[in-house]
Amino acid sequence: MTATQPAEPIALRHHRPFVAFWLSRVLTAGGFQIMSVAIAWQMYTLTGSAMDLGLVGLVEFLPRVLFMLQIGHVADRYDRRYISALTKVLQLIAAVVLAVATAYHGVTRELIFVLAFLFGTARAFEMPAMQAMLPGIVPASVLPTAIAASASAMQAATIVAPALGGFLYAIGPVETYVLSALVYVIATVLMLRLPPQKPQYVQQGGALDSLLAGIRFIRARPDILGAISLDLFAVLLGGATALLPVFAKDILHAGPWALGLLRSAPAVGAIGMSLYLAHRPIKQRVGRIMFGAVAVFGVATIVFGLSRSFWLSLLALAVLGAADMVSMVIRGAFVQLETPDEMRGRVSAVNGLFIGASNQLGEFESGATAAWFGPVAAVVLGGVGTLIVVALWMRWFPSLTERNTLQREPVPAAA
Template sequence: MPPLFKQPNFVHFWIGQIASSFAFQMLSVGIGWQMYDLTNSPMALGLVGLCQFLPQLLLTLIVGHVADRYNRRLICVCTRFTMAMTVGILAYGNMTESISANMIYLCAALLGTARAFEMPANQAILPNLIPNELLSRAVSAIASAREISVIAGPALGGLIYLIGPTTLYLSSMSCFLVSCVIMFFLHYNFTVKSKSPISMDHLFGGLRFIRGNKVILGSVSLDMFAVLLGGATALLPIVAKDILHTEAWGLGLLRCSPAVGALLMSIYLARRPLTHSVGKIMFAAVAVFGVATILFGLSENLLLSMIALVLLGSSDMISVVIRSTLVQLETPDDMRGRVSAANSVFIGSSNQLGEFESGVTAAWFGVVPAIIVGGVGTIAVVGLWMYLFPNLLKRDSLEQQTP
């Protein structure tokens, strides 16, 4: 089996992922901190997540069809250029002192629309760049690249924000443009395997496939509901400012802490891929995610909060690698765009919609109770899903299994 990083197309793709993820992670610090500065409202932070998620939800059927019918590389190029221009609007708003909460909401919606088209195309490319036997390692390596940027991006973003939000947004825009150029020169030949007329049956193919595969349905829905309830990243600006009494640099440290745990775990999984009892391991990892969320909610110390977030990130990475590998290995190539689009809705629900849920519950009950209740809810979901999806619990290997 050839080493993963001797695959030139994969290395090219991997570098592009780092640049794009780095841009987005720096941007998340700027948007979160500036929105809270402008509004001092937990609800406003939640609405930013909702603005990013709604386009993803509404465009699910369309973006999956586009990813299966058109060149996935060019889709990624166009969407990343769109994200660069959107961040440029935020930079312009700060330079002209016309930035407002409504402008941030609008740009969040534009970013959500671009990411809706990018995510299924980006995910569907990977299996065409490497042999199947390297896919699990490749998913871990891609995750490592993402987590490297998640570690460096927020920390650096917090420091750059001290210079000014304009500088931060221009830095993020530059990284998106670099990623756009890298993807433009990726060697990737895309052929349409099916030219059948567009129909509702074709558009709903991805959702139907997931519904019919109980292992995939169980894994993606487990991740969605667990992170939807237990995710507290939208509240980090409030935790940093009002509970831990730190500045933007502290927010950067908190944001990068989950990535430290995820990076360490992804490096481990790239070197030692999971081979047995993957179902049980996935459930255990999500349960640990819930426990770490509760610990984070109870903490009033920056170091302890960072430790809890490191544990949270490492356990989440295990779930991500298992889910992503299962989806890619068991989906035919001519359906990967539609299945990845449907999977993106699950991911978006657990992230952007989870941010909205966290903002709403924090506004209703307070920040600390919202985080703790979310962690308890995650553990409850694990128990329920073990009962509802016994095939996932019993799943031993990541490799395709015939019924």
């Protein structure tokens, strides 16, 4: 595999382990997105409460906190293929339970919360294992390109899956959950076909000391800490995903099909950006580009909150997704390129906690704020908060602001 830029996408397409990894990630993300649309609409139909939509996100986030230390430890000690496959089986079980419960009219608010916790647990263990697996599949020379292409897997699924889930739910929720279950079965088989992905585990000090190594590693690197904490607070404040059922039903006056399209819109922008970055990776002024992208994310959030046009709302969400992809690729490259393989699981677990906090905890924040101030005010205030975070982080992390490349140049021996 050559390291020249024009040949990288072609090499990745013909790299069989990467293709299997990519397809498994597409299907897993697709199954989750279909389930998310169905669960959100079902919960809002049952309770009519924006707070309950936010609580679903909070329940999904709790396992990342409860099992944070164990998550990274497991990803660095056991075969990452089996970890990922097991998490897919857990999500498959949740889909089957919802299909059966829906068929027999047994879905309740409490059942959705229990299964949301199961989903959150599975995804909490899945993320660091999947992230740590990629550097063992492709050469380091094409890792930034592979990260962008891998990220596009989730976005590709997020374009089709939510829209498909919304249309399927209009036909019948049972069919929606059955399709998700089938998708998870295929994703599990693909994951098990990958070559072994067991790291060379090194015990460092006591068990607790080893588990906390990921936290210490990130704290010692201000650029990584600044990048992932920027994403945490920006998405925590600016995320509007949890409120999409409210906007689709009560503000844009549409049905579940509209919810599916709204959830797909950020991925349309994100996958377009990821494909662009896969062919033209960011090589210079990465710090300022990342901060600019997060600022665009905040502005797009404000536009979405104020919009009363379905098409303008779709456009704002697409721009939001494209901006978020730029930040995600830069952040992912920071973590993967500067972390040794034996620690990638633990570091990815901490990174996953930040991502989970920004997404699932952000959904709770959006639901609570909407319950207090209304959905429009909640989204607009979140966008303004994102812009404030950008300004503060540029001041507090000057080395990240001025960072020029994704990977630091080697320090001369004399220095």
